[in-house]
Amino acid sequence: MKTHLGRRPFTAMELHALFNGYIYSDYKVAKEQPKHWHFWLPLIAYYTGAFSDEIACLTKNDLKTVGEHCFFDFHTNSKLQPRLIPIHPALRHAGLFEFIATLPDENSRLLYDLPAKNGRYSEKARIWFSGEGERQGYLQKCMIPNIDHDGRKVAISSFRINFEQQTRIAAIQAGNKDLFNYLLGFNEFQGDITPFIPDLPLIMLGVRSLPPQLTWTRFINRLKP
16 A cells, blocks of 8 residues: 555545635636636546646647547656556546647647646646645635644645545455556556456546536636626
8 A cells, every 4th residue: 555645635525625616616716817727637636646747748649549438648757657547437527528629739738728837847736736835725715724733734646645545445346456556557567458448447437526517618607706
């Protein structure tokens, strides 16, 4: 079992607060400068367990279709194994493919409006999500503190822990823990994934769907304050 020093998953109440915050509401807040990545990054992180830099590096070319299913092809984290993550049905419902259709070419990054800071996309994502100094992040604006009373932190990488917990249970129930190791990019998986690709979407169904009103169309149609 992997450890996450100082990190914990989001609780059910915190997930409710995050995905009912202003980004996912019907109204923009004062002085907000909404970006498409503000909407998509937390959702993709929750449904893939990937890190911010991995998600930010995804291009249209990194969407792969195998049989009846579509996958994200993650291959940009030197500490994790490359892996195909099935696109969860809830992301399809949220309008992911409609959003992707607006991108100009196959080399376009999905999160094209997320800029790099100090050579990493995760720096900008961290500041927006968790804040920095006196600047509040999305967490604080959703009334979620960075650190709880036990000294454990939550951050955008906490979505990975939620994903890990849920896929571990689903893989064990399916009788194939190797698929859990594969989906998380752990080195414990060393085999050929090809025979098991049809099983991956079944494991992904173990990741609980967020509320169905979380749609990209709703995000881009939000009213000004």
